[in-house]
Amino acid sequence: MRCFFSFSITCLLFLAPLPVLSMQFEASIDKNKMTLDEDVTVTIQVSGEDVQDNVPFPAIQESPDFKFVNKNNYQNSSQNITVINGRFKKSIVRTVTFQFVFKPVRIGECQLPSFAFNYNNTQKNFAGSKIQVLKESPESADIDFFFTFSKNKLFVNEQMVLTAVLRKKAGSAVNQIKRPEIEKNLSRYFWMKPVTDKVEGKIESVNGQNYEVYRISFIAFPVLAGTIKIPSVPLEYTVVERRRQQNRDPFFNDAFFNSFFDNATTKTKTKYSSPVTLEVKDLPSLRKPADFQGAVGVFSIAAMVDKTNIKAGEALNLKVTVSGRGNEKSFNAVHIKNIDRFEVFDPEITATADVKGGEVRITKIFKYVLIPQVEGAYSIGPITLYYFNPDRGVYDSAQTEIAISVKPGKVSRTSGERYLSKEEIKLVGKDIQYIKTSAGRLTDQSKRLYREPLFALLTVFPFLFTLVFALVQRQRERLETDIEYARMKKARKKAARLLAGAETQVAHSAGGEFFATINKSLSGYIADKLNLAAAGLTNDMIRETLLKRGVGNVAVDEVLGFFNECDLYRFGSMSASETERRAQYRKAEALITRLEKELK
Template sequence: MHWKKNKRIKNKGKCVSVVGPMWKKIGKMRRSIGIGIAWVFVLGYGIGIAQDLSIRTYVDRTVVGLNEQFTLSIELTGKAANSVSDPEIPDLSAFASFLGKGTSQSIQIVNGKMSVSRIILCYYVATNTGKFQIPSISITYNGKTYTSDPIEIEIQAGGTPSQSKPQRPSETPQTPEPGEGEIFLRAFVDKNQVYPNEPVILTYKLYTRLNITSIGFSKLPSTGGFWVEDFELPSQPQVTQEVVNGKKYSVVTVKKMALFPMTPGPKTIEPMRLDCEVQVRTRSRDPFADFFDDSFFFGRTARKQVQSKPVTIEVLPFPEQGKPSDFSGLSGNFRISAKAQPQSVKTNEAITYQIIIEGEGNIRTIQPPSIVFPSDFEVYPPKTTANVHRTGAKISGQVSFEYVLIPRAPGQETLGPVRFSYFDPSLRQYRTIQTSSIVIQVSPGATAYTPVVPSGLSKEEIRVLAQDIRFIKTTLPVFHRMGEKHRDWFGLVFVVPLVALGGAIVLRRRWDRLSEDVAYARKVRAFSLARKRLSSARRLFHRHQSEAFFSELAKVLQGYVADHFNIPEAGMLSDEVRSLLKSKNVSEPLIQEYFDCLSICDLKRFSPESATEEEMKILLTRVEKLIGQLEKALR
């Protein structure tokens, strides 16, 4: 089997192309015809991919049963598909729960020119019956906004989650079943039994004895209930040879990903399906008919569809025995370290305290460990940075949490040790690791030291406690002689009507502008609308509705910026928002705080673990403070 240099990819996913050897010596007439046909094909195809960017959305089905899973695909095609940021995932909480997402990529190479398609797969489970609409999704590139069409979906009662008979795929190639013949697709997993958040490496391999001209993904595997990390495959497929049932096959890996199950229980990964175009040579008894038939040179093309078997993964629950109190549900093998700079400071000077967790596992889901800081330290929320590495069959990396600490009183204080617990699946036991303690020496600063007041008091109460005496009046009243008549109020009779008339004119002009200028109206009302949404989030906090709470806070952050700059809330991009805030001279720490809060909202509302009341309270305070600071900075 020979892999052709020109690669043509169709449908969805990353595709490769294969073609058999051509006749080396053919007549000049046939060579000219072949070249002409090739140029027509390339030029015609090039017209189809000339567009810079387009977006479309679709679902795997428009009628879904209650409690059944469905997939929303967001497909970006064109030259810029791989350079733009991911669009905002739609919030379908009114009728579906978000399970997770994955990404696939399709590369098209024609005559040396490459075009990329990227598909973002969002997995949901239906929670309410009725007819609903999935809103349109927008993305902006080079100042132009591209928008998909909305999708109508119906959820009917009586649906139940689909169950598949467990399969046990082997790690080595299996004998093809009758009918698989010359070409077939296999799915391999490195393990069938895992714990939550333990990675499963899923690999799809195509076995063929035929010459393949193109491959397209017609159905991608369903990965609902998993956190997915895709491995990047080489642009030039690596072809190997394997003998199966006495026959030699050419084998190529078409897809590889790491799946992290989020909850215990059996998980079934539905089959993946490929559409392959293969070359078939036909022979007749008339040699001249063969010669003057195009199939004599190029072969006849036939379409062959192949499908993998479903794969079942058994996800075991974590053992209850020996479970640490600070265990957060993470599996893998990790190390933890801490560092602080500087370690000798004066009061009211900042200290950078960094916790680094690195190793193998689901790095992106690691949350900040619980830390007890000295009571004399003012602590700011951490800045989180995660780096993920996909090498071989492993997912590794590191995440760091950087705190800013400000000591308010002199003395010697100790930071740590900080504990972190996880489950080691290779040992089938829990492990707790911790950092070393760091001693901070705090000397008196230039400003006078104020004793630390009891915790739990507001800033206004702290100011009151700093006063020894609270006077009834702090200024002397104005005294007048008895019997003295004041006629100054007569002047108000003439001034008040003029002021009222001027105020009415200004107010009328303001109302007219609010009704005519949409951008001005959105900007003026941005802060008040954000405060109303914060009040709604506060009510959700008191009702302990964590998912709705984080969703409402995300709307506060996104809605405020969208209203202030008069941009669509649904199509906001991180780079665009950052650029707009910088154009208004908003400080970088304030911009970073905005994205940190937004990231926490997205992570928490899609996380299977419910947030604690303390986490919700801290985030609510941060967002309220952030909106106030942005309002001052954007005036």
């Protein structure tokens, strides 16, 4: 539930002979009453099929009652499906949200600035709403709400302690206080983890007055760089108001009867925290490692395998454990050198995060299945995690490696030989050919074999066989030596195997396992087809690479929308019915088929 009221801004469109595009507009403000120390946020949304990238900000018409604080925007898209005469029509609707923050400069009834929007020959004008600005709310002395930060200057993804402080004057008319939705209101600025789920109050004296004080602490990681203006966060509470009934009989004008006949009512009111400014520095580009993924903190790395002596072509299990102080969501892979000597399967990734001593301590485990292709004694690695150390202000790394010995096996790329197993050795003939004792069937030797049609066919057949064999052998050698080509050729079959497994989960899976499988089928297909590492694949990388390979915007949006839907079912609280799971299964099949055609 949102803790603040939204009120529609009066929107006036000046009529003119302009072309009409399929765009919709929405505008709102987060409050219509405020005090001088509060901010007001104006939100304008533009959506439609004609909305593309780089939509400009609406122009602000200055107002003498408010001063501009900051602005930001973000974009998302959704897919609409309509059925007309039995035919399905898909459309991508993009929504661009603009937010403007203002602070009042005087008390009284004030007018917010108006806005003018101009995009692709479409104009829209928004008239500013009127807002009542108060010097001080009546309950401001009875309740207080503000934030404290352990650091006011820090790097992107550097952890700090964010504390929300709620103070209620003891014995005041303030009755109940709802827990503020801090994570919801600040999720655009921080990735947050509560220090504890329990919130206990205690009595503290402030300026000689007793207050009930509650503190809610989080470990917070800023996700935006620059001068970040943390907006006001709403806090809902109830106030008890008593009304005395008027009695005509003076007999009842007694303190006892007055208190007995008083009517007590409760009203819900809102208190806003004061905005806070943080200086968040972006990570330096100087000496940034090429394989740096965004990890910030201090980490260590360890690795182990289930066997160090192995034959070529046999599988071994590699377990890489990263632990330390930081945000586990900031990296999704480790860098492994000499990995081209192995056939590598996508890792299984698990992570845990605990708050200890006011810090987030994480453990992230990557489990790989590797099949060595080259015989000899060599190392897996170095296995490296590159990270930025905010304490020292420099990039650092954690490394480890494991020595293994690979003996000749069924697969070997050093000598070019192919080792045969006992099952592959077959009896092809015998040394002794016996002399026949009977003449058997005799044929007319006067016939010329070269005149027979069969002779011509048999003459051409060896050449055709040799040509086909050479092509097949060349294809096989390329699949064994060219890993990029092999991944691309096997991508569809590998995705089909995963989808076949997902089909068996449609009716019986609880949902998470099924959506993880179809997600892996499509992401693995894209990674193999484009020769990318599946472990570190992000939506931005997928969009950029697919567009470069000539895949259309609509198809790319559908692929990313599919991943977002899977994540909602995997990590959110949503559950999917069997019908919805079957629909997602068919959608994954269709997307893979479509990409197979567009990536030819």
